[in-house]
Amino acid sequence: MIMDYLVHILILVAIYAILAVSLDLLAGYTGLVSIGQAAFYGLGAYTSALLAVRGGVPFVLGASTGALVAAVASLPVSLAAGRLRGDYLVMITLAFQMVAYSVMSNWTGVTGGGRGIPGIPPPRLFGWSIDSRVGYLVLCGGVALMAYLVVSRLCSGPLGRVLRAIREDEGAAAALGKNTARHKMSVFAVSAGLAGMAGALYAHYVSYIDPSSFTVMESILILSMVIIGGAGSRWGPVVGAVVLVILPEILRFVGLPSSVAADLRQLLYGSILVLMMLFRPQGLVGNHGFGR
Protein backbone atom coordinates (compact mmCIF):
# COMPACT_ATOMS: atom_id res chain seq x y z
CA MET A 1 0.00 0.00 0.00
CA ILE A 2 2.72 2.47 1.02
CA MET A 3 4.85 1.17 -1.81
CA ASP A 4 2.00 1.85 -4.25
CA TYR A 5 1.67 5.37 -2.91
CA LEU A 6 5.41 6.02 -3.21
CA VAL A 7 5.46 4.71 -6.77
CA HIS A 8 2.48 6.94 -7.59
CA ILE A 9 4.38 9.97 -6.26
CA LEU A 10 7.44 9.03 -8.31
CA ILE A 11 5.30 8.72 -11.46
CA LEU A 12 3.97 12.23 -10.85
CA VAL A 13 7.53 13.45 -10.25
CA ALA A 14 8.60 11.94 -13.59
CA ILE A 15 5.68 13.52 -15.49
CA TYR A 16 6.26 16.93 -13.91
CA ALA A 17 10.00 16.60 -14.49
CA ILE A 18 9.27 16.25 -18.24
CA LEU A 19 7.06 19.34 -18.08
CA ALA A 20 9.59 21.36 -16.09
CA VAL A 21 12.51 20.31 -18.30
CA SER A 22 10.49 21.18 -21.41
CA LEU A 23 9.69 24.62 -20.03
CA ASP A 24 13.28 25.15 -18.95
CA LEU A 25 14.40 24.76 -22.57
CA LEU A 26 12.11 27.66 -23.42
CA ALA A 27 12.23 29.88 -20.36
CA GLY A 28 15.52 28.99 -18.68
CA TYR A 29 17.85 28.54 -21.63
CA THR A 30 16.23 30.77 -24.25
CA GLY A 31 14.68 33.40 -21.97
CA LEU A 32 11.15 32.95 -23.36
CA VAL A 33 9.04 32.92 -20.21
CA SER A 34 5.73 31.19 -20.87
CA ILE A 35 2.67 30.49 -18.77
CA GLY A 36 1.05 28.37 -21.44
CA GLN A 37 2.83 25.05 -20.89
CA ALA A 38 -0.29 23.37 -19.49
CA ALA A 39 -2.07 24.09 -22.78
CA PHE A 40 0.48 21.95 -24.68
CA TYR A 41 0.34 19.38 -21.87
CA GLY A 42 -3.45 19.25 -22.31
CA LEU A 43 -3.25 19.06 -26.11
CA GLY A 44 -1.00 16.01 -25.86
CA ALA A 45 -3.26 14.43 -23.25
CA TYR A 46 -6.49 14.98 -25.18
CA THR A 47 -5.02 13.91 -28.53
CA SER A 48 -3.58 10.68 -27.18
CA ALA A 49 -6.69 9.94 -25.09
CA LEU A 50 -9.10 10.56 -27.98
CA LEU A 51 -7.05 8.45 -30.38
CA ALA A 52 -6.93 5.60 -27.87
CA VAL A 53 -10.57 5.75 -26.72
CA ARG A 54 -12.30 6.47 -30.01
CA GLY A 55 -9.85 5.09 -32.54
CA GLY A 56 -8.15 2.27 -30.66
CA VAL A 57 -4.82 3.77 -31.74
CA PRO A 58 -1.79 2.18 -30.03
CA PHE A 59 -0.16 4.21 -27.26
CA VAL A 60 3.14 4.91 -29.04
CA LEU A 61 1.38 6.29 -32.10
CA GLY A 62 -1.18 8.20 -30.01
CA ALA A 63 1.41 9.74 -27.71
CA SER A 64 3.66 10.67 -30.64
CA THR A 65 0.69 12.28 -32.40
CA GLY A 66 -0.12 14.12 -29.17
CA ALA A 67 3.42 15.48 -29.05
CA LEU A 68 3.23 16.45 -32.72
CA VAL A 69 -0.13 18.21 -32.32
CA ALA A 70 1.27 20.17 -29.36
CA ALA A 71 4.39 21.08 -31.37
CA VAL A 72 2.30 22.28 -34.35
CA ALA A 73 -0.04 24.19 -32.02
CA SER A 74 2.98 26.09 -30.70
CA LEU A 75 3.55 27.70 -34.11
CA PRO A 76 1.15 30.65 -33.71
CA VAL A 77 2.64 31.38 -30.27
CA SER A 78 6.19 31.15 -31.56
CA LEU A 79 5.36 33.34 -34.55
CA ALA A 80 4.27 36.00 -32.07
CA ALA A 81 7.39 35.28 -30.01
CA GLY A 82 9.46 36.10 -33.09
CA ARG A 83 8.53 39.71 -32.48
CA LEU A 84 7.84 39.79 -28.77
CA ARG A 85 9.53 38.91 -25.53
CA GLY A 86 9.28 39.71 -21.85
CA ASP A 87 5.89 40.79 -20.54
CA TYR A 88 4.28 40.77 -23.99
CA LEU A 89 5.30 37.17 -24.61
CA VAL A 90 3.92 36.17 -21.21
CA MET A 91 0.60 37.77 -22.21
CA ILE A 92 0.54 35.89 -25.52
CA THR A 93 1.22 32.54 -23.83
CA LEU A 94 -1.44 33.33 -21.21
CA ALA A 95 -3.91 34.08 -24.01
CA PHE A 96 -3.04 30.77 -25.68
CA GLN A 97 -3.52 28.98 -22.38
CA MET A 98 -6.96 30.55 -21.91
CA VAL A 99 -8.03 29.71 -25.46
CA ALA A 100 -6.85 26.10 -25.11
CA TYR A 101 -8.66 25.73 -21.78
CA SER A 102 -11.78 27.22 -23.27
CA VAL A 103 -11.68 24.78 -26.20
CA MET A 104 -11.16 21.82 -23.84
CA SER A 105 -14.10 22.97 -21.71
CA ASN A 106 -16.55 23.92 -24.44
CA TRP A 107 -15.93 21.70 -27.46
CA THR A 108 -18.03 19.07 -25.79
CA GLY A 109 -18.57 16.98 -28.93
CA VAL A 110 -14.87 16.17 -29.04
CA THR A 111 -13.42 16.74 -25.57
CA GLY A 112 -16.47 15.85 -23.51
CA GLY A 113 -16.34 19.35 -21.97
CA GLY A 114 -16.45 19.33 -18.17
CA ARG A 115 -17.35 15.64 -18.15
CA GLY A 116 -13.95 14.89 -19.64
CA ILE A 117 -12.84 11.64 -21.26
CA PRO A 118 -13.12 8.50 -19.15
CA GLY A 119 -11.87 5.00 -19.88
CA ILE A 120 -8.46 5.82 -21.30
CA PRO A 121 -6.72 2.45 -21.56
CA PRO A 122 -3.31 1.74 -20.06
CA PRO A 123 -0.57 1.78 -22.67
CA ARG A 124 0.57 -1.31 -24.51
CA LEU A 125 4.19 -1.45 -25.59
CA PHE A 126 5.39 -4.24 -27.85
CA GLY A 127 2.37 -6.38 -26.92
CA TRP A 128 2.89 -5.81 -23.20
CA SER A 129 0.16 -3.95 -21.31
CA ILE A 130 1.60 -1.57 -18.75
CA ASP A 131 -1.06 -1.76 -16.08
CA SER A 132 1.15 -2.04 -13.02
CA ARG A 133 2.36 1.14 -11.34
CA VAL A 134 5.96 0.00 -11.31
CA GLY A 135 5.76 -0.65 -15.05
CA TYR A 136 4.34 2.82 -15.55
CA LEU A 137 7.08 4.32 -13.43
CA VAL A 138 9.69 2.69 -15.66
CA LEU A 139 7.93 4.09 -18.74
CA CYS A 140 7.60 7.62 -17.30
CA GLY A 141 11.12 7.52 -15.90
CA GLY A 142 12.43 6.46 -19.32
CA VAL A 143 10.60 9.28 -21.10
CA ALA A 144 11.74 11.78 -18.44
CA LEU A 145 15.34 10.65 -18.95
CA MET A 146 14.93 11.02 -22.72
CA ALA A 147 13.48 14.53 -22.28
CA TYR A 148 16.36 15.46 -20.00
CA LEU A 149 18.95 14.17 -22.48
CA VAL A 150 17.28 15.90 -25.44
CA VAL A 151 17.17 19.25 -23.64
CA SER A 152 20.72 18.87 -22.26
CA ARG A 153 22.03 18.11 -25.73
CA LEU A 154 20.18 20.97 -27.40
CA CYS A 155 21.34 23.39 -24.74
CA SER A 156 25.02 22.54 -25.03
CA GLY A 157 27.18 22.90 -28.13
CA PRO A 158 26.60 25.42 -30.93
CA LEU A 159 22.80 25.51 -30.62
CA GLY A 160 23.06 26.02 -26.87
CA ARG A 161 25.35 29.01 -27.48
CA VAL A 162 22.79 30.57 -29.80
CA LEU A 163 19.96 30.00 -27.32
CA ARG A 164 21.95 31.56 -24.50
CA ALA A 165 22.79 34.50 -26.76
CA ILE A 166 19.08 34.96 -27.55
CA ARG A 167 18.35 34.90 -23.82
CA GLU A 168 21.05 37.45 -23.02
CA ASP A 169 20.71 39.82 -25.98
CA GLU A 170 18.59 38.91 -28.97
CA GLY A 171 19.70 41.94 -30.97
CA ALA A 172 23.35 41.05 -30.51
CA ALA A 173 22.63 37.48 -31.69
CA ALA A 174 20.86 38.84 -34.78
CA ALA A 175 23.82 41.11 -35.51
CA LEU A 176 25.97 37.96 -35.64
CA GLY A 177 23.75 36.46 -38.32
CA LYS A 178 21.56 34.30 -36.10
CA ASN A 179 17.98 33.92 -37.29
CA THR A 180 16.54 34.37 -33.84
CA ALA A 181 12.89 34.00 -34.93
CA ARG A 182 13.62 30.59 -36.48
CA HIS A 183 15.51 29.42 -33.41
CA LYS A 184 12.70 30.54 -31.13
CA MET A 185 10.19 28.67 -33.30
CA SER A 186 12.25 25.45 -33.11
CA VAL A 187 12.63 25.71 -29.35
CA PHE A 188 8.92 26.37 -28.86
CA ALA A 189 8.05 23.32 -30.97
CA VAL A 190 10.41 20.99 -29.07
CA SER A 191 9.25 22.33 -25.72
CA ALA A 192 5.57 21.95 -26.64
CA GLY A 193 6.19 18.48 -28.08
CA LEU A 194 7.78 17.29 -24.84
CA ALA A 195 4.91 18.78 -22.83
CA GLY A 196 2.48 17.00 -25.16
CA MET A 197 4.29 13.72 -24.51
CA ALA A 198 3.96 14.33 -20.76
CA GLY A 199 0.24 14.91 -21.32
CA ALA A 200 -0.12 11.57 -23.09
CA LEU A 201 1.66 9.79 -20.23
CA TYR A 202 -0.60 11.52 -17.71
CA ALA A 203 -3.80 10.69 -19.58
CA HIS A 204 -3.00 7.00 -19.90
CA TYR A 205 -1.90 6.88 -16.26
CA VAL A 206 -4.96 8.42 -14.63
CA SER A 207 -7.33 6.92 -17.28
CA TYR A 208 -9.61 9.97 -17.07
CA ILE A 209 -8.92 13.57 -18.04
CA ASP A 210 -10.92 16.77 -17.87
CA PRO A 211 -9.94 20.43 -18.37
CA SER A 212 -9.26 20.99 -14.66
CA SER A 213 -5.85 19.31 -15.04
CA PHE A 214 -4.74 21.84 -17.68
CA THR A 215 -5.57 25.23 -16.20
CA VAL A 216 -3.39 28.31 -15.96
CA MET A 217 -2.66 27.26 -12.37
CA GLU A 218 -1.00 24.15 -13.76
CA SER A 219 1.11 26.33 -16.07
CA ILE A 220 2.12 28.46 -13.10
CA LEU A 221 2.98 25.32 -11.13
CA ILE A 222 5.28 24.14 -13.95
CA LEU A 223 6.91 27.57 -14.15
CA SER A 224 7.32 27.54 -10.36
CA MET A 225 9.18 24.23 -10.62
CA VAL A 226 11.61 25.79 -13.08
CA ILE A 227 12.12 28.90 -10.94
CA ILE A 228 12.44 27.07 -7.64
CA GLY A 229 14.79 24.41 -9.02
CA GLY A 230 16.89 26.85 -11.02
CA ALA A 231 16.12 28.12 -14.51
CA GLY A 232 18.68 27.33 -17.19
CA SER A 233 20.43 24.70 -15.11
CA ARG A 234 20.61 21.01 -15.96
CA TRP A 235 19.13 19.59 -12.78
CA GLY A 236 17.17 22.63 -11.63
CA PRO A 237 13.79 21.79 -13.17
CA VAL A 238 14.04 18.15 -12.01
CA VAL A 239 14.78 19.31 -8.45
CA GLY A 240 11.89 21.79 -8.74
CA ALA A 241 9.53 19.00 -9.83
CA VAL A 242 10.64 16.79 -6.93
CA VAL A 243 10.14 19.59 -4.38
CA LEU A 244 6.77 20.80 -5.63
CA VAL A 245 5.30 17.31 -6.07
CA ILE A 246 6.50 15.98 -2.72
CA LEU A 247 5.95 19.07 -0.55
CA PRO A 248 2.13 19.13 -0.89
CA GLU A 249 2.06 15.41 -0.19
CA ILE A 250 3.69 16.11 3.16
CA LEU A 251 0.71 18.37 3.94
CA ARG A 252 -1.55 15.32 3.69
CA PHE A 253 0.06 13.92 6.80
CA VAL A 254 -0.55 17.08 8.82
CA GLY A 255 -4.20 16.08 9.11
CA LEU A 256 -5.85 19.18 7.66
CA PRO A 257 -9.29 18.90 6.00
CA SER A 258 -8.93 18.40 2.24
CA SER A 259 -10.60 21.74 1.39
CA VAL A 260 -8.10 23.61 3.58
CA ALA A 261 -5.17 21.55 2.28
CA ALA A 262 -5.96 22.57 -1.34
CA ASP A 263 -5.91 26.27 -0.44
CA LEU A 264 -2.86 25.79 1.71
CA ARG A 265 -1.05 24.24 -1.25
CA GLN A 266 -1.50 27.44 -3.29
CA LEU A 267 -0.39 29.48 -0.31
CA LEU A 268 2.66 27.26 0.02
CA TYR A 269 3.65 27.66 -3.66
CA GLY A 270 3.26 31.42 -3.41
CA SER A 271 5.25 31.65 -0.17
CA ILE A 272 8.06 29.47 -1.53
CA LEU A 273 8.23 31.57 -4.70
CA VAL A 274 8.40 34.84 -2.74
CA LEU A 275 11.10 33.44 -0.44
CA MET A 276 13.08 32.12 -3.39
CA MET A 277 12.90 35.47 -5.20
CA LEU A 278 14.12 37.21 -2.06
CA PHE A 279 16.86 34.86 -0.92
CA ARG A 280 17.83 32.63 -3.85
CA PRO A 281 16.57 34.03 -7.15
CA GLN A 282 18.82 31.64 -9.09
CA GLY A 283 16.86 28.66 -7.70
CA LEU A 284 17.94 25.75 -5.51
CA VAL A 285 20.58 24.40 -7.88
CA GLY A 286 20.70 27.13 -10.56
CA ASN A 287 23.34 29.70 -11.39
CA HIS A 288 21.49 32.74 -12.61
CA GLY A 289 17.67 32.35 -12.82
CA PHE A 290 15.83 34.46 -15.35
CA GLY A 291 17.98 37.55 -14.82
CA ARG A 292 20.07 38.69 -17.76
Next chain:
Amino acid sequence: MNALRCENVRKAFDGIQALDGVDLAFPPSGVVAIIGPNGAGKTTLLSIMTGFLRPDAGNVFLGQQDISRQPPHRVAHLGIARTFQDLRLIRRMSVVENVMLARPGQRGEGLFYGLFRFGVGEEETANRQASMGILAFVGLEERANELAGELSYGQQKLLTLAVCLATEATVLLLDEPVAGVHPEMAHKIASLLLDLKRKGKLVVFIEHDMNTVRDTADCVIVMDEGRIIAQGPPADVLQQPSIMEAYIG
Protein backbone atom coordinates in the same frame (compact mmCIF):
# COMPACT_ATOMS: atom_id res chain seq x y z
CA MET B 1 34.13 43.28 -53.81
CA ASN B 2 30.65 44.72 -53.36
CA ALA B 3 30.68 48.33 -52.26
CA LEU B 4 28.31 49.77 -49.68
CA ARG B 5 26.33 52.88 -50.50
CA CYS B 6 23.38 54.90 -49.22
CA GLU B 7 20.99 56.82 -51.45
CA ASN B 8 18.91 59.65 -50.02
CA VAL B 9 18.36 57.84 -46.71
CA ARG B 10 15.86 59.54 -44.42
CA LYS B 11 14.73 58.61 -40.93
CA ALA B 12 12.68 60.51 -38.36
CA PHE B 13 11.84 59.70 -34.75
CA ASP B 14 8.72 61.37 -33.33
CA GLY B 15 9.02 64.21 -35.81
CA ILE B 16 12.74 64.74 -35.26
CA GLN B 17 14.66 64.20 -38.48
CA ALA B 18 17.58 61.94 -37.50
CA LEU B 19 18.71 61.42 -41.11
CA ASP B 20 17.84 63.95 -43.73
CA GLY B 21 18.70 62.60 -47.16
CA VAL B 22 22.07 60.92 -46.66
CA ASP B 23 23.97 60.00 -49.84
CA LEU B 24 27.18 58.08 -49.31
CA ALA B 25 29.37 55.74 -51.32
CA PHE B 26 32.01 53.79 -49.42
CA PRO B 27 35.14 52.38 -51.03
CA PRO B 28 35.38 48.55 -51.27
CA SER B 29 38.11 48.54 -48.64
CA GLY B 30 39.91 50.97 -46.34
CA VAL B 31 39.11 52.85 -43.15
CA VAL B 32 36.37 55.46 -43.06
CA ALA B 33 35.56 57.50 -39.96
CA ILE B 34 32.18 59.08 -39.32
CA ILE B 35 32.33 62.02 -36.93
CA GLY B 36 29.87 64.60 -35.71
CA PRO B 37 28.28 65.94 -32.54
CA ASN B 38 25.89 63.87 -30.45
CA GLY B 39 22.53 63.58 -32.19
CA ALA B 40 24.05 64.04 -35.64
CA GLY B 41 22.53 60.73 -36.81
CA LYS B 42 25.72 58.62 -36.92
CA THR B 43 24.43 55.61 -34.98
CA THR B 44 21.05 55.83 -36.75
CA LEU B 45 22.88 55.59 -40.06
CA LEU B 46 24.86 52.60 -38.84
CA SER B 47 21.69 50.91 -37.60
CA ILE B 48 20.00 51.44 -40.97
CA MET B 49 22.99 50.00 -42.81
CA THR B 50 22.80 46.85 -40.66
CA GLY B 51 19.03 46.27 -40.78
CA PHE B 52 18.34 47.28 -37.17
CA LEU B 53 16.29 50.24 -38.38
CA ARG B 54 14.33 50.68 -41.58
CA PRO B 55 14.68 53.97 -43.41
CA ASP B 56 11.54 56.07 -43.94
CA ALA B 57 12.80 56.75 -47.44
CA GLY B 58 15.90 56.02 -49.51
CA ASN B 59 17.91 52.84 -49.89
CA VAL B 60 21.08 51.11 -48.80
CA PHE B 61 22.87 48.97 -51.38
CA LEU B 62 25.60 46.38 -51.08
CA GLY B 63 26.83 46.12 -54.65
CA GLN B 64 23.62 45.89 -56.69
CA GLN B 65 21.55 44.44 -53.86
CA ASP B 66 19.13 46.67 -51.98
CA ILE B 67 19.55 45.72 -48.31
CA SER B 68 17.54 48.56 -46.76
CA ARG B 69 14.68 46.36 -45.61
CA GLN B 70 16.55 43.16 -44.82
CA PRO B 71 16.53 41.89 -41.21
CA PRO B 72 19.83 42.14 -39.29
CA HIS B 73 20.72 38.45 -39.58
CA ARG B 74 20.41 38.57 -43.39
CA VAL B 75 22.55 41.69 -43.55
CA ALA B 76 25.14 39.86 -41.45
CA HIS B 77 25.02 36.90 -43.87
CA LEU B 78 25.76 39.31 -46.71
CA GLY B 79 29.02 40.25 -45.02
CA ILE B 80 28.25 43.32 -42.92
CA ALA B 81 29.06 43.08 -39.21
CA ARG B 82 28.62 45.73 -36.56
CA THR B 83 29.53 46.56 -32.99
CA PHE B 84 27.47 48.57 -30.53
CA GLN B 85 28.32 51.58 -28.40
CA ASP B 86 27.24 49.63 -25.32
CA LEU B 87 29.24 46.56 -26.48
CA ARG B 88 26.41 44.02 -26.14
CA LEU B 89 28.65 41.03 -25.58
CA ILE B 90 27.16 37.87 -24.12
CA ARG B 91 28.57 38.62 -20.70
CA ARG B 92 27.89 35.26 -19.05
CA MET B 93 29.58 33.38 -21.87
CA SER B 94 33.32 32.84 -22.03
CA VAL B 95 35.49 35.01 -24.25
CA VAL B 96 36.18 32.21 -26.72
CA GLU B 97 32.51 31.19 -26.80
CA ASN B 98 31.55 34.76 -27.73
CA VAL B 99 33.89 34.46 -30.71
CA MET B 100 32.74 30.94 -31.59
CA LEU B 101 29.13 32.11 -31.50
CA ALA B 102 29.90 34.62 -34.23
CA ARG B 103 31.40 32.08 -36.66
CA PRO B 104 29.20 31.72 -39.74
CA GLY B 105 27.58 28.61 -41.20
CA GLN B 106 27.67 26.32 -38.17
CA ARG B 107 25.70 23.15 -38.85
CA GLY B 108 25.45 22.40 -35.15
CA GLU B 109 23.19 25.43 -34.67
CA GLY B 110 20.32 23.59 -36.36
CA LEU B 111 17.89 21.43 -34.40
CA PHE B 112 18.74 18.15 -36.13
CA TYR B 113 22.51 18.50 -35.92
CA GLY B 114 22.20 20.08 -32.49
CA LEU B 115 20.54 16.88 -31.30
CA PHE B 116 22.35 14.18 -33.24
CA ARG B 117 25.71 15.96 -33.63
CA PHE B 118 26.82 14.30 -36.89
CA GLY B 119 30.17 15.93 -37.67
CA VAL B 120 29.56 18.67 -35.14
CA GLY B 121 32.55 17.64 -32.98
CA GLU B 122 34.99 18.24 -35.84
CA GLU B 123 33.23 21.47 -36.73
CA GLU B 124 33.54 22.64 -33.12
CA THR B 125 37.25 21.81 -33.02
CA ALA B 126 37.88 23.79 -36.21
CA ASN B 127 35.68 26.59 -34.95
CA ARG B 128 37.55 26.80 -31.65
CA GLN B 129 40.92 26.85 -33.43
CA ALA B 130 39.80 29.65 -35.74
CA SER B 131 38.38 31.56 -32.78
CA MET B 132 41.63 31.22 -30.82
CA GLY B 133 43.45 32.58 -33.89
CA ILE B 134 41.19 35.63 -33.92
CA LEU B 135 41.68 36.11 -30.16
CA ALA B 136 45.45 35.94 -30.74
CA PHE B 137 45.09 38.63 -33.43
CA VAL B 138 43.46 41.02 -30.95
CA GLY B 139 45.70 39.88 -28.06
CA LEU B 140 43.07 38.18 -25.91
CA GLU B 141 44.06 34.52 -26.29
CA GLU B 142 45.17 34.30 -22.65
CA ARG B 143 41.73 35.41 -21.46
CA ALA B 144 39.88 32.91 -23.69
CA ASN B 145 38.23 30.95 -20.89
CA GLU B 146 37.19 33.89 -18.72
CA LEU B 147 33.66 35.23 -18.79
CA ALA B 148 33.28 38.14 -21.20
CA GLY B 149 31.68 40.21 -18.44
CA GLU B 150 34.81 39.85 -16.30
CA LEU B 151 37.12 41.53 -18.83
CA SER B 152 38.15 45.16 -18.41
CA TYR B 153 36.23 47.68 -20.51
CA GLY B 154 39.10 48.04 -22.97
CA GLN B 155 39.43 44.28 -23.34
CA GLN B 156 35.69 44.03 -23.92
CA LYS B 157 36.12 46.54 -26.75
CA LEU B 158 38.82 44.29 -28.20
CA LEU B 159 36.48 41.33 -27.85
CA THR B 160 33.73 43.12 -29.77
CA LEU B 161 36.26 43.57 -32.57
CA ALA B 162 37.19 39.87 -32.40
CA VAL B 163 33.52 38.89 -32.51
CA CYS B 164 32.99 41.16 -35.51
CA LEU B 165 35.97 39.56 -37.29
CA ALA B 166 34.74 36.06 -36.50
CA THR B 167 31.67 36.67 -38.67
CA GLU B 168 34.09 36.81 -41.65
CA ALA B 169 32.33 39.97 -42.76
CA THR B 170 34.03 42.12 -45.36
CA VAL B 171 32.43 45.31 -44.05
CA LEU B 172 32.86 46.16 -40.35
CA LEU B 173 30.76 48.96 -38.90
CA LEU B 174 32.13 49.93 -35.50
CA ASP B 175 30.32 52.25 -33.12
CA GLU B 176 32.92 54.18 -31.10
CA PRO B 177 35.60 51.47 -30.93
CA VAL B 178 37.99 53.46 -28.71
CA ALA B 179 35.55 55.51 -26.60
CA GLY B 180 36.25 55.19 -22.89
CA VAL B 181 39.50 53.23 -23.17
CA HIS B 182 42.93 54.36 -22.02
CA PRO B 183 45.32 55.81 -24.67
CA GLU B 184 47.45 52.67 -24.86
CA MET B 185 44.40 50.50 -25.61
CA ALA B 186 43.11 53.11 -28.08
CA HIS B 187 46.44 52.92 -29.88
CA LYS B 188 46.24 49.13 -29.97
CA ILE B 189 42.70 49.19 -31.38
CA ALA B 190 43.75 51.80 -33.96
CA SER B 191 46.60 49.60 -35.16
CA LEU B 192 44.17 46.65 -35.43
CA LEU B 193 41.93 48.79 -37.65
CA LEU B 194 44.91 49.42 -39.94
CA ASP B 195 45.66 45.67 -39.97
CA LEU B 196 42.08 45.01 -41.06
CA LYS B 197 42.47 47.52 -43.86
CA ARG B 198 45.58 45.65 -45.01
CA LYS B 199 43.51 42.47 -45.02
CA GLY B 200 41.20 44.11 -47.54
CA LYS B 201 38.29 44.88 -45.23
CA LEU B 202 36.20 48.01 -45.24
CA VAL B 203 36.15 49.43 -41.71
CA VAL B 204 33.65 52.20 -41.07
CA PHE B 205 33.77 53.59 -37.56
CA ILE B 206 32.00 56.27 -35.60
CA GLU B 207 34.39 58.09 -33.28
CA HIS B 208 34.87 61.24 -31.22
CA ASP B 209 38.58 60.63 -30.61
CA MET B 210 40.24 62.77 -33.26
CA ASN B 211 43.69 61.26 -32.73
CA THR B 212 42.37 57.82 -33.71
CA VAL B 213 40.55 59.35 -36.66
CA ARG B 214 43.72 61.11 -37.87
CA ASP B 215 45.88 58.03 -37.33
CA THR B 216 43.67 55.50 -39.08
CA ALA B 217 41.09 56.96 -41.45
CA ASP B 218 41.60 57.32 -45.20
CA CYS B 219 38.42 59.33 -45.35
CA VAL B 220 36.38 61.27 -42.80
CA ILE B 221 32.65 61.85 -43.11
CA VAL B 222 31.25 64.65 -40.99
CA MET B 223 27.59 64.57 -40.03
CA ASP B 224 25.44 67.19 -38.38
CA GLU B 225 21.67 67.27 -37.89
CA GLY B 226 21.17 64.20 -40.04
CA ARG B 227 23.15 65.44 -43.01
CA ILE B 228 26.64 64.96 -44.43
CA ILE B 229 28.31 68.33 -44.11
CA ALA B 230 31.81 67.35 -45.27
CA GLN B 231 33.85 64.40 -46.39
CA GLY B 232 37.41 63.81 -47.53
CA PRO B 233 40.89 62.98 -46.22
CA PRO B 234 41.34 63.78 -42.50
CA ALA B 235 44.11 66.28 -43.17
CA ASP B 236 41.70 68.38 -45.25
CA VAL B 237 38.43 67.89 -43.44
CA LEU B 238 39.65 68.36 -39.88
CA GLN B 239 41.20 71.73 -40.77
CA GLN B 240 37.88 73.26 -41.78
CA PRO B 241 36.62 75.83 -39.24
CA SER B 242 32.99 74.86 -39.98
CA ILE B 243 33.69 71.35 -38.71
CA MET B 244 34.91 72.56 -35.33
CA GLU B 245 31.93 74.88 -35.19
CA ALA B 246 29.56 71.96 -35.77
CA TYR B 247 31.25 70.05 -32.96
CA ILE B 248 31.39 72.89 -30.46
CA GLY B 249 27.97 74.30 -31.43
